[in-house]
Amino acid sequence: MRQASTRVLSLTAGGWAPAAALILVITLGFVFHGDRAYFNWNTHRDAMRQASVYGILACGMTAVILAGGIDLSVGSVLALVSVAFSMMSLHRQDSAAMTIPAALMIGAACGGVSGALIAFGRIQPFIVTLAMMVAARGLAKALCGGVKVSRYIQDADGRYIALPVPEAFSRIDARLLGGNIAVVTVIFLACVLVCHVALTRTTWGRRVYALGGNEEASRLSGVPTRMMKVSVYALSGACAAVAGICQAAQLQQGDPEDGAGYELSAIAMVVIGGTRLSGGRGGIGLTLIGVLIVGYIEKILSINNVPEYARLMFTGAIILAAVLLQRRWHPDSEGRG
Amino acid sequence: MRTMRLNMQNVCLTMVLSLIALGGCDRQATVSTTSVGAASGAPDAAPARKLRIGVSIPAADHGWTAGVNWWAKHASQLYPNVDWSIVSALNPEKQVADIEDLMVKGVDGLVILATESAPLTPVARKAHERGVFIVNVDRGFLEPVADIFIEGDNKAFGRKSAEFIVEKLGGKGSVAILEGIPCTVNTDRVEAAMAVFARHPEIKVLGRQPAMWNRQKALEVTENMLQQYPKIDCLWASDDDMALGAMQAVKEAGRDKEMFIFPGAGMKDVVKMVMDKDPLIPANITYPPSMIATGMHLCVSVLSGEREKIMQYMPRHLMIDVELITPENAKQYYFPDSIY
Structure with a gap:
């Protein structure tokens, strides 16, 4: 009963305020249009493209947070996967049929290990994923010797030569529908759809909500809580892998330093959407709104040449405002008092 | 109670709105100085x-x-x-x-x-x-x-720095090197310098470590080097930020009489030191x-x-081209108004 009602809440009743905020942000673009750049569809295409990698991370993060956890390792896993994927695609020139599944498995394995440590080792998610964040970064650097995996390599005379762009890279970095939407955005929307269906239409999804709502109660009512945790973190790892593949394809390199701080952006997007950090309430629909709010704010500030420091301060203020708003919708929730 | 809740939401929304509006105003203020004619491209004037x-x-x-x-x-x-x-x-x-x-x-x-x-x-x-x-x-x-590519002459940057160091040491002594972020700029500089040092057999290069053109990193790397090498005659910091970090480490270790530091790029604080004949920083080189x-x-x-x-x-x-800054010519490279 409670699960059903929270799901409805997440998409309708609770969703109105973030949706209103998104409409407000999008409307603001018409006022601060940055020399009419806002009236050009390419600005919107680029805004969505730029938010997509973060959005993909936020999809997995939503599931983790709904289940009452947190995943700090996604930025590092993104870097690890982008390095591994670049090495396979560029240096070994493996086909996409092999590199993409392999990359996904690396990501899911990282998440799965975190999940197993949390579930069976009974260590706090914050600590486990913090450890994974550091370890995955180390592994990324170890794989490539700390040097970026680039298309450009130095030959014997020290001159740079360019390797051909792998097909997987150019396909992912392409635009569709006459250049009007980025493939990366389509991948993001596909992740949203898959996660949404998994969370709302399957037993697994109901158990995620149950786990985040009350772990003890769900264990007593027969939910395999340990395996649920492993699967949720593995999903987050797989999403980080998808993001890593997109990142590598777009930048045409695997950078072991990439993705630092991305986990916090993903968490911010989830929170701004209105999913409760303590778990059990929220949904992917809300996260989609959160991703678009952050993406559009970023783009509007960007086309108006607002400097970096001001942008960071706005983002901080908006996260705070979102949490304050949440507290008003859920007077029984945490943070009261 | 219900109305109060709504009010709070309004307050928060207004907060977000006004913050964003502030950002917009900021932009309008800055742009008005640069794009006066953008809106007035009226048909009567019809300029390009x-x-x-x-x-x-x-x-x-x-x-x-x-x-x-x-x-x-x-x-x-x-x-x-x-x-x-x-x-x-x-x-x-x-x-x-x-x-x-x-x-x-x-x-x-x-x-x-x-x-x-x-x-x-x-x-x-x-x-x-x-x-x-x-x-x-x-x-x-x-x-x-x-269409056009402009760069500083990084090879000359390395070569001229090394030549000054060799001359100052009288062709004999030990040099420790701080390198920048590994990239072509750094490679060109360091390789050109190493070629000069190689021609002088009595110049001993103690070690080279990257400090990422970063002051804090240079401080840490220099601290390690100072522990590692009991005697250093010159620390080629190869960059002003790194030179300042290195300088702090050298002074804290009380070894500032033992060596000199060669910086690089032409930061005004460092050029000032050259101008004031600071014994630790005898010269600099431009990379404007x-x-x-x-x-x-x-x-x-x-x-x-x-x-x-x-x-x-x-x-x-x-x-x-890059130019050597010495106490004699430092004045023409010193821009007090610049932030660098």
């Missing part, structure tokens, strides 16, 4: 549309890039008839987004100092294919997509962040005339 030039540079993450940002602003004020958009980015991903924004705004020209060469090359190629005039400064793209302004000037001058005809005689690759 104002030139639109985008300048995309790295954010001020260390002293030199702060200098680049300062010079870019400074140069834009000298050309009020150009509609400038100066944007800075902390990482390549953001810089790609910035350049996409500039293309949407329909810039005629782009002046780009890349945060990193490789990831910026594809977006630069897109701009090039659209016919945008591109001036590339300091860190080169890896494909020939720029003002090269961004040189690039902006070239972009304006080519686009103001007939681009194709001007490009017939413009060099595609400009190498800016």
Whole structure:
């Protein structure tokens, strides 16, 4: 009963305020249009493209947070996967049929290990994923010797030569529908759809909500809580892998330093959407709104040449405002008092 | 109770709204100085549309890039008839987004100092294919997509630094080296210097370690080096930020009488030390962040005339010479108003 009602809440009743905020942000673009750049569809295409990698991370993060956890390792896993994927695609020139599944498995394995440590080792998610964040970064650097995996390599005379762009890279970095939407955005929307269906239409999804709502109660009512945790973190790892593949394809390199701080952006997007950090309430629909709010704010500030420091301060203020708003919708929730 | 809740929501929404509005105002204030004629392109005057030039540079993450940002602003004020958009980015991903924004705004020209060469090359190629005039400064793209490429002479930077060090040491002594971020700029500098040291058998290179052109990192690396080597005659810091970090470590270890530090680039604080004959910093070498302004000037001058005809005689690759700064000539390299 409670699960059903929270799901409805997440998409309708609770969703109105973030949706209103998104409409407000999008409307603001018409006022601060940055020399009419806002009236050009390419600005919107680029805004969505730029938010997509973060959005993909936020999809997995939503599931983790709904289940009452947190995943700090996604930025590092993104870097690890982008390095591994670049090495396979560029240096070994493996086909996409092999590199993409392999990359996904690396990501899911990282998440799965975190999940197993949390579930069976009974260590706090914050600590486990913090450890994974550091370890995955180390592994990324170890794989490539700390040097970026680039298309450009130095030959014997020290001159740079360019390797051909792998097909997987150019396909992912392409635009569709006459250049009007980025493939990366389509991948993001596909992740949203898959996660949404998994969370709302399957037993697994109901158990995620149950786990985040009350772990003890769900264990007593027969939910395999340990395996649920492993699967949720593995999903987050797989999403980080998808993001890593997109990142590598777009930048045409695997950078072991990439993705630092991305986990916090993903968490911010989830929170701004209105999913409760303590778990059990929220949904992917809300996260989609959160991703678009952050993406559009970023783009509007960007086309108006607002400097970096001001942008960071706005983002901080908006996260705070979102949490304050949440507290008003859920007077029984945490943070009261 | 219900109404109160709604009120709180309103307060929060208003907060967000006003913050964003503030941002917008900020922008209007800054833009009014640079784009006066953009809105007044009325049919009666019918002048050619104002030139639109985008300048995309790295954010001020260390002293030199702060200098680049300062010079870019400074140069834009000298050309009020150009509609400038100066944007800075902390990482390549953001810089790609910035350049996409500039293309949407329909810039005629782009002046780009890349945060990193490789990831910026594809977006630069897109701009090039659209016919945008591109001036590339300091860190080169890896494909020939720029119309003009300006860089400092990094090999001369290394060579002249090393030659000064050898001369100052009288051809005999030990040198420890701090390197920058591993990239072509650093490789060119260090290899040129090593070639000079190799010609002097009595110069002993104790060790080379990267300190990432970062003051804090240089402090740590120098502390390690000071523990590792009991006697150092010269610390080639190869950059002013790194020199300042190294200087702190050397002074804290009480070994400032033992050695001198050779910096690089021409930060005003360090040039001042040369000018004041600080024994620890006997000289410096230029690597002017003002090269961004040189690039902006070239972009304006080519686009103001007939681009194709001007490009017939413009060099595609400009190498800016680097000059040794000594107490005698330091005055002409000291810009007290600059932030660098």
